[in-house]
Amino acid sequence: MTIFLYDLVAEADRRPSPFCFRIKLALAHKRLAFETAPVAMTDIKALEGGAFKTVPILKDGERVVGDSWAIADYLDEAYPDHPPLFHSPEERGLCRFLEAWLFSGVLQQVLRFYLKDIHDLLLEKDRAYFRQSREARFRCTLEEAAAGREARLDAMRAGFDPARITLTHQGQPFLSGQTLGYADCILAGVFLWIEAIGTVPLLVEGDPLVAYLERVRASLAR
Amino acid sequence: MTIFLYDLVAEADRRPSPFCFRIKLALAHKRLAFETAPVAMTDIKALEGGAFKTVPILKDGERVVGDSWAIADYLDEAYPDHPPLFHSPEERGLCRFLEAWLFSGVLQQVLRFYLKDIHDLLLEKDRAYFRQSREARFRCTLEEAAAGREARLDAMRAGFDPARITLTHQGQPFLSGQTLGYADCILAGVFLWIEAIGTVPLLVEGDPLVAYLERVRASLAR
Numbered sequence: 001m002t003i004f005l006y007d008l009v010a011e012a013d014r015r016p017s018p019f020c021f022r023i024k025l026a027l028a029h030k031r032l033a034f035e036t037a038p039v040a041m042t043d044i045k046a047l048e049g050g051a052f053k054t055v056p057i058l059k060d061g062e063r064v065v066g067d068s069w070a071i072a073d074y075l076d077e078a079y080p081d082h083p084p085l086f087h088s089p090e091e092r093g094l095c096r097f098l099e100a101w102l103f104s105g106v107l108q109q110v111l112r113f114y115l116k117d118i119h120d121l122l123l124e125k126d127r128a129y130f131r132q133s134r135e136a137r138f139r140c141t142l143e144e145a146a147a148g149r150e151a152r153l154d155a156m157r158a159g160f161d162p163a164r165i166t167l168t169h170q171g172q173p174f175l176s177g178q179t180l181g182y183a184d185c186i187l188a189g190v191f192l193w194i195e196a197i198g199t200v201p202l203l204v205e206g207d208p209l210v211a212y213l214e215r216v217r218a219s220l221a222r
Numbered sequence: 223m224t225i226f227l228y229d230l231v232a233e234a235d236r237r238p239s240p241f242c243f244r245i246k247l248a249l250a251h252k253r254l255a256f257e258t259a260p261v262a263m264t265d266i267k268a269l270e271g272g273a274f275k276t277v278p279i280l281k282d283g284e285r286v287v288g289d290s291w292a293i294a295d296y297l298d299e300a301y302p303d304h305p306p307l308f309h310s311p312e313e314r315g316l317c318r319f320l321e322a323w324l325f326s327g328v329l330q331q332v333l334r335f336y337l338k339d340i341h342d343l344l345l346e347k348d349r350a351y352f353r354q355s356r357e358a359r360f361r362c363t364l365e366e367a368a369a370g371r372e373a374r375l376d377a378m379r380a381g382f383d384p385a386r387i388t389l390t391h392q393g394q395p396f397l398s399g400q401t402l403g404y405a406d407c408i409l410a411g412v413f414l415w416i417e418a419i420g421t422v423p424l425l426v427e428g429d430p431l432v433a434y435l436e437r438v439r440a441s442l443a444r
Binding site: 087088089090091092093094095096097098100101104105161162163165166169170172174175176177178179181183 | 313384399
């Protein structure tokens with residue numbers, strides 16, 4: 001039975017969700033075959049009896065699981081003979097810290113920077129909802145969020161310095177050490193997301209995170 | 223045979239090294255008995271044939287190990303029947319990320335804030351060396367580093383927000399999840415260090431990190 005993943009979709013089949021990228025990387029890491037089912041932002045609430053407000057949503061036979069953490073736990077539980085996402089509860093705990101670091105600080109800047117880009121790429125039907133909900137959250141218009149963003153580019157990129165230090169000065173190719181782990185799915189998911197939707201690159205040539213992202217891709221393509 | 227740990231010492235037997243606190247917490251976590259051997263900063267280079275420039279240095283019978291990461295690895299290798307510091311290479315990798323986050327950003331602010339406090343508490347014989355080396359590194363005098371520091375207090379405390387979010391919103395009492403791990407030795411070691419040397423508290427009542435530090439102490443006292 002093929003695993004299905006409801007995946008947020010934008011124009012030209014672009015996929016504008018970092019959480020969906022995270023789970024796609026996790027599925028690849030677990031060597032599980034899957035297909036994505038593209039879904040518009042405003043159609044999520046109509047899926048699977050209206051049980052979910054966000055994607056990713058994973059459908060594995062009769063089992064339907066929402067929320068990326070619940071999905072990761074489900075995958076390790078359901079497929080113990082495939083490579084684990086979490087080798088220990090301690091690794092899982094530290095992945096949650098990584099997410100807290102990323103989403104409390106660094107990604108607030110990133111999201112603000114790319115907010116208008118995301119809007120402009122979304123399906124026509126999703127744009128009004130996106131504008132309203134994000135303008136309420138950020139307390140400014142999408143245009144105000146984007147204004148003068150070039151001046152914030154260096155600071156935004158520097159926000160990832162703890163990852164750069166880990167990957168360059170500490171002799172480990174992945175956040176998780178010598179081999180890719182769920183923490184890398186979290187971080188690389190962010191880079192793939194921005195790659196899909198950004199009109200200004202987040203990572204530029206010479207950045208050790210470019211080489212890192214290549215290692216992640218190579219690791220999952222093997 | 224008792225394990226000895228060379229531990230940086232200041233006036234009134236205070237211990238001004240976050241790396242030594244980390245290893246003392248790690249030894250307690252592994253339920254290994256140890257004694258500390260207090261050492262002045264300027265005496266480190268004379269220890270054990272001059273092989274080390276920093277503490278902690280662990281002496282276990284004939285074996286002498288410097289550097290906190292090498293010590294942690296040694297302890298897991300030498301005492302496999304005691305609770306592990308690292309349950310997997312992935313956990314170790316993420317502990318290095320935690321250190322990169324802490325020491326690249328947050329702790330630069332913390333160190334600058336408490337630099338003069340540390341100096342004033344050091345043994346008389348260590349003060350000139352400390353002043354010279356730290357003033358060169360920070361490119362300002364200790365007095366300049368301390369000037370107007372109260373204005374930076376809130377930002378310094380906010381630097382620990384990713385830890386607060388992990389420990390409060392994600393239902394896990396420790397960075398490492400439900401039980402204390404090496405990551406918690408790293409973070410709590412910082413708090414114990416500032417507790418020992420700061421004239422202004424880093425953590426104040428109501429901060430979830432105060433309750434966290436109590437949990438760390440309780441976990442190790444069991």
